[in-house]
Amino acid sequence: MVRTRIAPSPTGEDVHVGTVATALMNYAWAKKNGGQFIIRIEDTDRSRMVAGGEERMLQTLNQLGLTADESPLVGGPYQPYRQSQRLAIYKQHAEALIKKKQAYYCICSPQRLDEMRKKQQAEKRIPKYDRHCFNHQAEVSNQIKNGAQYVIRLLMPDREIVFDDVVRGHIVVHGSNLDDQVLLKSDGFPTYHLAVVVDDHLMQISHVIRGEEWLSSTPKHVVLYEAFGWELPVFAHTSLLRNPDKSKLSKRKNPVWASQYLAQGIFSEALINYLALMGWSHPKGKEIFDLQEYVRVFDPKDIQTSAPVFDPVKLEWLNGMYIRELSIKDLGLRITQYIGDNYPKDIVSQTIPLVRERIKKLEDYLPLCGFFYKPPDKYALDLSPKKAVMEKIYHALSKVTDWKADQIGAVMLQTAQDLQMRNGEFFMLLRVAITGSKISPPLNESMEILGKPTCLKRIKILL
């Protein structure tokens, strides 16, 4: 049985696009194999919690179509799915490790640890816990009996730790390079390392697909699995998304919350499609495909080892492709939903065929089409020296009886000829007069939609 999970921390405003990328792979692998995809909230760091972060994260993931079979929202056979509600389980497991002599109590104060590390660094040694408490266990248990605060540390074995990663291959790290990791904090909360191993095992997770940032701590997790006598899951460590300067994707250099892209009017299908292309490629070289198709062909073995740069330009191109694939009706629905109810629906729907090839995200609609709903408040060209031209246009237009794009076009062409103006120049003046902008949807069609009275009014005001 394939069971995958993502284990995000609610330490941000929303779900990070990197988390979406790994969620996508986990989701696909579970679905491809008829298994389950689980969302577990890792809220063991109370100081970094962001209020409302969990709700927004879960909601955005849903919106993206990555719905979990088991989660804090829908529950499941291994609930609770929020680590803060599983404290007793971690404590019990940490203590079991003490009994097995694979972990020990430690009562060192933060100050002592701090001084120790400073000293080690000054001596250019690797900062590592010096096992002071391990070497004074009788004394330590005495103090704990008297109410001293304690943590539980893993006794890191002095041997090679090996495991296989689907993406990275065979990995060997020596235990002497690893610290005696704290498993249980003095506030009774587990650290990530304990909680992730205990939960992944208890929740029967078969494949751990997660970001590369976890690769260096995986040996610790392997030690834990072995200490508990549990079977290892399959590990696959994926590359991290990066900023253009190759640093880890960060807020400072890019929008990182998935909802920020959705808010621009990027479709969730396009975001998913784009993210799928980060560090993976379709076996047939396809660039555009839906989630279902991705599920069908995805395999963790095909994940790339190098870290891709997240490029919003290509995302926007992709979204443009999705926009153009939509029917006029469906795009109209999406745009209406995006811009809200303050715009007359009949006008909106008439403008859709004019903009479908011209926008890359829904956010682009209003800047391009605002003139349909209100007259220009400024003009991209100074039209005051062109009153004679406007006069001609006004008279020609007022004689049009059948207010249709081709009629308007014919009359305007004739007017340009009469004025002995080049078409380009003539239509540019007209365009700016009607829309205020040098860039607009096709003019004749736009004027048809605007209607004769409105167009005449917009010319007249310039006379």
Place this chain on the structure above:
RNA sequence: GGCGCGUUCGUCUAGCGGCCUAGGACGACAGGUUCUCAACCUGUAAAUCAUGGGUUCAAAUCCCAUACGCGUCACCA
């Protein structure tokens, strides 16, 4: 600094020892179309496959070293 991972056009990538004088896509540029902008079509530039050594009849592909980048070294995840 220790440990780990990585390195193919600006970017996403194909490539799995001969099909590679390295293919596709985005972007850029040029042209076509055109009343603008797009869309669409055609074309161009763009990668000494990080560098240096090996292995082999043959290497982008296998091995080693170096450089560079990234990650990680917390009672954060």
